[in-house]
Amino acid sequence: MKKILVTGALGQIGSELVTKLRKTYGTENVIGTDIKKQEKNDGPFEIVDVTDGDRLFSVAKEHQVDTIMHLAALLSAKAEIIPKMAWDLNMGGLINALEVARELNLQFFTPSSIGAFGPSTPKDHTPQDTIQRPTTMYGVNKVAGELLCDYYYHRFGVDTRGVRYPGLISHVTLPGGGTTDYAVEIYYEAINNKAYTSYIAEHTYMDMMYMPDALNAIMQLMEANPDNLKHRNAFNISAISAAPEDFAKEIRKHIPEFTLSYDVDPVRQNIAESWPNSLDSSAAADEWGFKAEYDIGRMTEDMLEKIAGK
Numbered sequence: 001m002k003k004i005l006v007t008g009a010l011g012q013i014g015s016e017l018v019t020k021l022r023k024t025y026g027t028e029n030v031i032g033t034d035i036k037k038q039e040k041n042d043g044p045f046e047i048v049d050v051t052d053g054d055r056l057f058s059v060a061k062e063h064q065v066d067t068i069m070h071l072a073a074l075l076s077a078k079a080e081i082i083p084k085m086a087w088d089l090n091m092g093g094l095i096n097a098l099e100v101a102r103e104l105n106l107q108f109f110t111p112s113s114i115g116a117f118g119p120s121t122p123k124d125h126t127p128q129d130t131i132q133r134p135t136t137m138y139g140v141n142k143v144a145g146e147l148l149c150d151y152y153y154h155r156f157g158v159d160t161r162g163v164r165y166p167g168l169i170s171h172v173t174l175p176g177g178g179t180t181d182y183a184v185e186i187y188y189e190a191i192n193n194k195a196y197t198s199y200i201a202e203h204t205y206m207d208m209m210y211m212p213d214a215l216n217a218i219m220q221l222m223e224a225n226p227d228n229l230k231h232r233n234a235f236n237i238s239a240i241s242a243a244p245e246d247f248a249k250e251i252r253k254h255i256p257e258f259t260l261s262y263d264v265d266p267v268r269q270n271i272a273e274s275w276p277n278s279l280d281s282s283a284a285a286d287e288w289g290f291k292a293e294y295d296i297g298r299m300t301e302d303m304l305e306k307i308a309g310k
């Protein structure tokens with residue numbers, strides 16, 4: 001991995017991933033791309049709509065990249081509102097990116113999600129290989145995407161790799177319309193108003209992870225010795241299993257007057273209830289050494305400090 005093209009580079013993950021990749025591989029060796037224009041000019045950037053495969057191919061070829069990290073997607077909550085558009089972007093964009101990787105012989109990374117599981121999946125310590133019958137358009141896209149990445153590896157020898165991300169928590173770019181977005185909003189509201197109204201109900205557990213762990217996972221997996229990878233795509237990775245009241249409890253250690261109330265959104269609550277409570281990430285640990293550094297306490301301390309500093 002020496003020269004990398006990132007799609008969806010201005011999103012919640014991409015905006016921090018590009019910065020981290022540039023520190024490691026050099027600014028000129030990381031090409032950010034997105035359908036939106038970037039506001040600050042801090043390195044090579046191209047407008048690319050991933051549903052336009054020819055444009056993606058020509059930008060990858062022109063910059064002579066050896067790796068593509070494909071992040072452009074429509075997330076779970078938005079995908080339920082416009083499911084056909086989610087299919088076109090999530091599946092159309094993915095196959096275009098995989099085709100570019102096949103034609104130009106590139107290493108390939110794309111994230112799947114806990115959304116790839118469904119109500120019939122075992123909820124606690126969800127195994128790496130288990131039942132996947134999701135009930136959302138996003139989940140359908142993610143399962144199909146996992147299989148498509150496996151297919152490109154087995155059929156064409158493309159070096160595809162990927163993880164199943166839990167809900168990601170970060171303070172640089174706001175999340176883009178997922179079901180776990182509340183776990184970011186709660187910190188901003190704690191700093192700004194000392195109160196938060198959660199659209200996810202009490203006692204609803206989901207897996208979460210702090211962005212530094214999510215970014216380290218990408219770098220580690222992409223640099224891992226391929227001989228050790230039995231799974232390649234869609235590794236379960238996990239750090240924190242939490243419900244809204246767990247965030248409130250941690251926040252109160254720093255802001256004692258913080259209050260949490262509930263106004264449940266049935267659409268996002270339904271999605272949340274169809275997802276696992278916690279994942280078993282032992283395959284990722286065994287095959288490429290994954291280990292999360294942040295628990296909910298350490299993450300809360302850092303989130304509150306960084307948001308207050310803005």
Ligand SMILES: NC(=O)c1ccc[n+]([C@@H]2O[C@H](COP(=O)([O-])OP(=O)(O)OC[C@H]3O[C@@H](n4cnc5c(N)ncnc54)[C@H](O)[C@@H]3O)[C@@H](O)[C@H]2O)c1
Pocket residue numbers: 007008009010011012013014033034035036048049050051070071072073074075089111112113114164165166167168169174175176177178180
């Ligand atoms: N953030 C999370 O909690 C989370 C959890 C699990 C998996 N993931 C996965 O990680 C990936 C990135 O997620 P994210 O949170 O950064 O998403 P995001 O919504 O924050 O960012 C997506 C980016 O894609 C861009 N985009 C939209 N349509 C495009 C198009 N047609 N062509 C090119 N770019 C386009 C958007 O402008 C945006 O900058 C997705 O595959 C998502 O499913 C994210």
